[in-house]
Amino acid sequence: MKDIVIFVNAIRPSTFGALALHEKTTGQHFTPIVLVDENIQSSIEERNAQSRHLHAVRRITADFNSPGSVRRALEPYLNRIFAVTCQYENSIHELRKLAPLLPYLHLPTESSLTWATEKLHMRQLLEAYDPALTPPYINVSDASEATMRAIEDRMTYPVVIKPSGLEGSLLVSLAHNRHELQDAIASTARQMQAAYDKWVKRQTPTMLVEQFMPGEMYSVDTYVSPTGHCTHTPVVHVVTGRNVGFDDFFGYSRLLPSGLSTVDENGARAAAEHACRALGLRAVTAHVELMKTPTGWKIIELGPRIGGYRHDMFMHGYGLNHIVNDILNRGGVEPIIPETLQNHTVLLNLYAHAEGTLRTITGAQSLTSLPSFKSLNQVYQLGEEVAFAKNNGDPILEVMLSHPDKTQVDADISAVEHAISFTVEPVLQQALAHAR
Amino acid sequence: MSSLANDAGKNIAVFVNDYFQEFEDALHKLSKRLGRPLHAVVFIDAKIQAEHRHSLDAKGPFEQIVVDFSDDAALRRAVKPIEDQLLLVTCSSDGNQPYLEKLLPFVPYVLGPTESSLDWATHKAKMRMLMEQYDDSLVPRYQMIESASAAELQKVTSRLSFPVIVKPTGLAASLLVSRAENATQLHSIVSQSFAVLADVYRRDGGRGKPAMIVEEFIDGDMYTIDVYVAEDGRIWALPFLRARTAYSLGLKGFYEFQADSHVELTEKQAADGRQAATNAVHALGLRSCVAHIEMFHTAKGWKIIELGPRAGGQRQDIYLASFGIDHAYNELLLKVGLEPEVDITRRAYATTIYLYPETEGEITAIEGVDDARTNPSVYNLHVHGAPGDVALHSSNGGKWLVRGLLTNPDKNQLYRDAETVRSTIKIKTR
Numbered sequence: 001m002k003d004i005v006i007f008v009n010a011i012r013p014s015t016f017g018a019l020a021l022h023e024k025t026t027g028q029h030f031t032p033i034v035l036v037d038e039n040i041q042s043s044i045e046e047r048n049a050q051s052r053h054l055h056a057v058r059r060i061t062a063d064f065n066s067p068g069s070v071r072r073a074l075e076p077y078l079n080r081i082f083a084v085t086c087q088y089e090n091s092i093h094e095l096r097k098l099a100p101l102l103p104y105l106h107l108p109t110e111s112s113l114t115w116a117t118e119k120l121h122m123r124q125l126l127e128a129y130d131p132a133l134t135p136p137y138i139n140v141s142d143a144s145e146a147t148m149r150a151i152e153d154r155m156t157y158p159v160v161i162k163p164s165g166l167e168g169s170l171l172v173s174l175a176h177n178r179h180e181l182q183d184a185i186a187s188t189a190r191q192m193q194a195a196y197d198k199w200v201k202r203q204t205p206t207m208l209v210e211q212f213m214p215g216e217m218y219s220v221d222t223y224v225s226p227t228g229h230c231t232h233t234p235v236v237h238v239v240t241g242r243n244v245g246f247d248d249f250f251g252y253s254r255l256l257p258s259g260l261s262t263v264d265e266n267g268a269r270a271a272a273e274h275a276c277r278a279l280g281l282r283a284v285t286a287h288v289e290l291m292k293t294p295t296g297w298k299i300i301e302l303g304p305r306i307g308g309y310r311h312d313m314f315m316h317g318y319g320l321n322h323i324v325n326d327i328l329n330r331g332g333v334e335p336i337i338p339e340t341l342q343n344h345t346v347l348l349n350l351y352a353h354a355e356g357t358l359r360t361i362t363g364a365q366s367l368t369s370l371p372s373f374k375s376l377n378q379v380y381q382l383g384e385e386v387a388f389a390k391n392n393g394d395p396i397l398e399v400m401l402s403h404p405d406k407t408q409v410d411a412d413i414s415a416v417e418h419a420i421s422f423t424v425e426p427v428l429q430q431a432l433a434h435a436r
Numbered sequence: 437m438s439s440l441a442n443d444a445g446k447n448i449a450v451f452v453n454d455y456f457q458e459f460e461d462a463l464h465k466l467s468k469r470l471g472r473p474l475h476a477v478v479f480i481d482a483k484i485q486a487e488h489r490h491s492l493d494a495k496g497p498f499e500q501i502v503v504d505f506s507d508d509a510a511l512r513r514a515v516k517p518i519e520d521q522l523l524l525v526t527c528s529s530d531g532n533q534p535y536l537e538k539l540l541p542f543v544p545y546v547l548g549p550t551e552s553s554l555d556w557a558t559h560k561a562k563m564r565m566l567m568e569q570y571d572d573s574l575v576p577r578y579q580m581i582e583s584a585s586a587a588e589l590q591k592v593t594s595r596l597s598f599p600v601i602v603k604p605t606g607l608a609a610s611l612l613v614s615r616a617e618n619a620t621q622l623h624s625i626v627s628q629s630f631a632v633l634a635d636v637y638r639r640d641g642g643r644g645k646p647a648m649i650v651e652e653f654i655d656g657d658m659y660t661i662d663v664y665v666a667e668d669g670r671i672w673a674l675p676f677l678r679a680r681t682a683y684s685l686g687l688k689g690f691y692e693f694q695a696d697s698h699v700e701l702t703e704k705q706a707a708d709g710r711q712a713a714t715n716a717v718h719a720l721g722l723r724s725c726v727a728h729i730e731m732f733h734t735a736k737g738w739k740i741i742e743l744g745p746r747a748g749g750q751r752q753d754i755y756l757a758s759f760g761i762d763h764a765y766n767e768l769l770l771k772v773g774l775e776p777e778v779d780i781t782r783r784a785y786a787t788t789i790y791l792y793p794e795t796e797g798e799i800t801a802i803e804g805v806d807d808a809r810t811n812p813s814v815y816n817l818h819v820h821g822a823p824g825d826v827a828l829h830s831s832n833g834g835k836w837l838v839r840g841l842l843t844n845p846d847k848n849q850l851y852r853d854a855e856t857v858r859s860t861i862k863i864k865t866r
Binding site: 066067068071099100101102103104108109110111112115121124125127128129227228277278280281282 | 519669
């Protein structure tokens, strides 16, 4: 009986409910086991907030640098493993190490995992596969005159500066001219190592500059089967911080359904499929972020794992069990994709308009009474330092709304925006107060 | 039937750097079996082609795609036009496995080994580490060294007992393999080997950084076995061959002096040997490939000395002549997800010969080859070298000059003929 699912390093808390629901609806039972690399156990579990649900799952450890250690850890379960999955981008490094040690299971190639977690490799291969998939880009290490000339020869302002190995708009910034570009490169270079450490990234930090793409942002999660067959989730519309007045690229709201025509949704899916093909992905779920531009669909980036918030969004929106589909697909079984919309769904990421020490959050309690309210997650506590995504910060609150009536969801989004406010004491103000 | 074999749109077989006649013949057989035309495409690394290190022995027709294998974007572009038609990818020689390793992530929807398993299986130190971690009785004790410094040699003498065997980590075919009885000999052998190691790696496409491995000498009888590994790890083992090194027969060098298709193992011994070979394959995580395994049967059981993720040299002809097993065809069957055809009913006895010069130096003549070819037991006889070439012993990095296979239903006649052929051929050097 193949019933065990190995989760590399960490498991998302929604997984337990997803597995229970799957068993209830299909009768198929999966036993989750978390396999953690003991070399990074404490940092990875802290970063991925595992402490609250570790008691609910069997956890085994191994030294991922030692094939013998991994083999011994998995020995009792080998004949029962249905699939191996990795739900967090910061654990793809360990999935890559596991792939050659579990050769008789469906797993992605080692190189494809490297390519899909490094923006420079990713862009090189996307460009080689189809130049239309990516904007012009260049790898940079400094803000020298030669670098500026190389950038300006290949693209026009505005340009986007981003680290090669981080996802989620972290340290991503925009420059409209050479002066801003030099500042942004210097600033990103200063913060990159700390950000890689914070997010437990094991790559060498490098930086990309690419042509800014005008357009609307969307995402799709694509299940790539072991033989390369792609099936897709519904497309999600992403409204960035820039769209709502922030000087930042973070995803402010994620909206389901996307509002795209069928033709456009198919276009987004085709572009995602090309991206997965370009990187040689297989036996994996790919979270693909795209931009709909006047010249067609462009790939912003791709991650070889399910997208953040997507399980809950698809579950509320379509009754689509994304976490289980990820497992089924990796095990060589076709995912189950309901196509009927049940609820309009939105996930809001709420940031403060200033950086500094979080002093107050008001209005949060009132959200629970909204007709479409589903969940509220407070990421930062009072007294903690908050920052914009471009400076390596998380949202303060994550709010999920879902309702069959779109007008109700729209009304509740407005209600959230009016209800919530943050007081943040800017760092400069704190320093002055301290000096006085 | 597997999904690849069953998909009428999949009709391209890719070979890497080499394309030999046996694979062209095997592809024709596979084409008949699948009931559709199949086409061969040979991917050739640009540098390999520039240095004329590729081998295109098949009659053709076949397409060649020359690409810089060190350039990921170039490989991606080269694969794209044919990726939807890809049926299989294979690579027959040990030296070209690193190129297969580079190509594999660009062809993820055909069957093949993992990238790391190819790296492990072509690097003697990594191979031993993996096998030791899987089952420490599988391999003799060993130590890798990266130079001939006193500190590196101290690692050997503090860990291993003499006599020891010294061999490069990333070369095949017994090149630069020597035996040392004591620390003084070890120092001398290692110093000489490191002096030429970089050049031999360059010449033969050595894997990884040039380094040597030292392992305790194993007292026992040497055998080889080729096995087929399916995508799910199932294994079909071919019959054992008894291998005799030159050293075991009192000659210089550790090259395979002869391999015989009949063995005198008990069924229990053979079963244990097959299990050891299976463990070695699984220790390296190999799949969807042929593995050639060299092993010793010792008083303490079976020990693995080498494993290559490809067919053994001359095994196509040995297995075909002895048992009617088409090794290349079976390799292609594995690559499309079908079971190999393995019938081990004996048809004849077979033995191989490898000839090196008695004395190193410039070749002045290789005589008697045509005469030898008239011997009724000779199945094939190949000459590698010509007057004017420099001939070296294998322990100094030299390659065989004459190689052949003899086969006969009469075992005694076979060995009489083998002796005749050996004595007929004269390699003269000065």
